[in-house]
């Protein structure tokens with residue numbers, strides 16, 4: 001059961017990010033935008049196919065993006081209406097250059113789980129060097145987008161993902177203030193060396209001098225080996241928990257491999273059975289190569305920039321880690337469950353163990369983690385929490401905290417708290 005299924009409704013993007021391989025009009029002499037978007041009919045065929053394969057379920061989120069800009073697909077409203085008719089949840093990621101307008105006063109966006117807005121800096125200079133858009137217009141678009149979405153039934157998380165480059169590091173606090181003013185969660189992540197083959201070449205010392213020079217001027221290359229050195233042997237690539245379908249209905253191995261490059265796809269969604277998909281998803285040679293170098297950790301777990309004033313991941317009541325310890329120590333008899341057996345969860349276990357607090361279970365949506373032991377803690381499925389525990393106290397240790405909060409609440413569990421992000425950053 002995949003929790004996220006990415007469907008590339010547009011494979012092209014109007015931004016000019018120098019490190020991204022998405023199709024851009026300038027890449028082709030006879031660029032045809034229509035060939036680079038998925039038609040509504042094809043989208044319906046894909047959803048029906050997923051249904052036939054038994055891969056759709058109540059909690060799945062359809063990511064209407066892969067690497068292209070979804071609002072360049074003019075059928076976006078009809079695609080959303082179709083998903084609504086199937087009661088499916090979905091998510092959108094945009095550069096905010098195109099402003100779609102949904103009918104206000106309706107609930108058309110009530111199934112939108114989260115909205116991601118990517119931002120490459122907070123000045124015209126930064127936009128000139130990365131996205132290539134007019135910065136003032138983007139700010140207006142973001143405000144308009146949030147207003148229109150909220151008035152059209154969107155109640156999920158709005159996230160501003162700020163890509164930290166060397167050139168924009170001093171603009172982070174202005175971007176955060178803008179996000180705060182507009183009630184958008186703010187996540188600053190280091191921009192990565194975006195493309196599987198470049199990371200492979202970097203780690204093999206074969207990246208060309210020109211690329212290495214360019215990367216060393218723009219990115220934080222020191223993060224690559226530092227991040228990989230923290231990878232545990234039992235780490236499971238985050239992408240393997242997702243199904244990725246491109247604009248041509250091919251199943252993509254990885255977001256970081258360019259179409260046409262070795263290992264890009266393992267077949268078409270229309271030609272493989274569910275069993276074949278599940279098996280092939282986790283047995284690709286390129287993934288094995290990737291894992292031997294620990295690249296999967298760098299490519300699938302973006303590194304959060306340490307912004308001390310960040311509030312993301314804190315409890316709605318703004319509790320600190322000291323409050324959380326007090327709460328756990330006062331919860332005699334309750335079983336401690338950490339929801340999210342990823343990096344955040346591992347750090348939370350270490351932090352709690354250092355405080356002489358034991359963790360009873362991890363819980364996680366990933367079928368690749370359920371039934372395993374991570375950091376010496378058994379991982380159970382969310383629907384098993386109430387079977388295994390009489391009085392669980394669940395602490396969310398994942399960045400997607402609000403979505404998980406809703407999921408746990410729907411299970412009927414009342415003691416649910418967030419693990420403060422400050423601990424994650426400082427560990």
Ligand code: SF4
Nearest residue numbers: 237239254287290296
């Ligand atoms: S293991 Fe590597 S190649 Fe495979 S999906 Fe993860 S990051 Fe991509």
